[in-house]
Amino acid sequence: MKSGKIVTYLLLILGSVIMLFPFIWMVSTSLKPPMDIFTLNIIPENLTFDNFIRVFEESLFLKWFLNSILVALITTISVLFFDTLVGYIIAKFSFVGRSILFILILSTLMVPTEMLIIPWYMMSSDLGWTDSYWGILFPGLMTGFGVFLMKQYMEQIPDDLLNAARIDGMNEFSIFFKIAVPQVWPAMSALGIFTFLSNWNAFLWPLIVIESPELRTLPVGLSFFSSGEAESQWHLIMTGATISVIPLIIVFIFLQRHIIKGITLTGMK
């Protein structure tokens, strides 16, 4: 029994090394001077921050970083607001066209994004939306999945609670914000975290819609940087990778309980 436990721990530690090694090697390379990057030391012999200074000074990483934050934040706020509101309305109000609307929104869940990029691109060119923040943002402002998820949670709120607020003279907007939203906060935080993550990492659509280097998001910027400007300069590529990976890992470690609970919450529903 005891030795079984030890084997379990050993296997888990071995797995952890495989999970972490790419990150360790990435950070290690980013801290080495160009001459040393082919040495096998994990701890750099001649530790230097020159690569970071060079990457920030000679490329647009800071701008790309801010673009990614902007795009992911605006999308997340929009998705949280609209998906929760539409979920609430479909769950708690009866009105003409309710079931048609719900079926319409559900049907969008079956269409993969890949199928929409061509019409989106044609639409953006016609309307002059390409190469702008709005162009990156507009396809993600609401999601069918979020509406579906929030509807499931809104249905659990008792009608009496909402009616009592109505009799007290609260208007519908305050009822939504002050009564309904606090009840579904855990589901909203899960939805928010996943929306942020997927927009932070989005690659296909921003790659297509953006042309100017200064409007690129971090994944697109890093991809062009690695295959273009920094070609084969692995100390610079790894520095760029470190810049785009480490902040998210730090945020994750702070939010990990919410994120892991969120997967179980949204995944198993």
Added chain:
Amino acid sequence: MTNKTSTSNKQTKEQKVSLFQKIRGNHKHQQYLFVYICLLLPIIFFLGIRILPTLFTFNVGFRDWNLLSSGPHPFVGLENYVALIKDEVFIKSVVNTIVYIVFGVFGQLLFGIIVALLLHKINRFVGFFRVIYFIPYVTSIVAISWVFQWILMGNGVINDLLINLGLPPQPFLNSPDQAIYVIIGAMIWQAIGFQMVLFLAGLENIPQMLYEAADIDGATPWQKFWHVTVPLLNPTIVFSAVIGTINFIQVSFTQVMNMSVDGSGGPLNSTITVVVYIYQLAFRQFDLGLASAATVLLFLFILALTLFQMKVLTRKFDY
């Protein structure tokens, strides 16, 4: 006197009733106003940015539509579909996508279950290990693809280790035979944490009682795994497999664009996927008709998969 009070009583009662109805009426009115104001933008969004573009793609798929040629886009029926089926690269991309899905999804389920079972057996540092295994899932695919390129290159750290161990160095991403499996490996590595969380939740839902009953019957650990754990995890397995497949189809684009040696599915198209090929057709060759037809086929595939999932998930299991 008495008569008067009774009428005034009646009056106030009537007033009350009508006031109540008025409030209710107002409420109804206010509610309708609220509903339609709030739904205005979402309806425009879902119609204009989701539904109509989808229908438009079907339309483009039946037309000869090149981005560079201005003028009319003639209706060509199924010509694009026929061209795709005859296109060797498209067939290659379909076969590759199936290889990605079969090996990739099987791999992430297998390792996800193994890690979940290991974590389920211990009671200290569970949270710590969970965080470590989950980290790859939250990190940027682009960044991690370049890290793998760096680690696996000809004179990279893994080949250095192989040489030090007395083994021959491997071409990895430069080899038409190995590249696809290297990319699958990287995708599995990134997805293990996600699957682990789903399976941990599934394992926690299995009543301890069943294991105790199996113990009384003298079941071996292996029998307990096959006859208690696996059947009860079945819904989780189906769910994970379908989610994993749909994710794989989409995520593979980013991974292949950033990990393959030429950045577009090489060497020799050995790592190209359907989505990468759609991207090339639409945005390198500007043949929107052909690309749209390919996305329609992708859509039908995902639809079939979703229907299959619903059928399997709603099936009742007899324990």
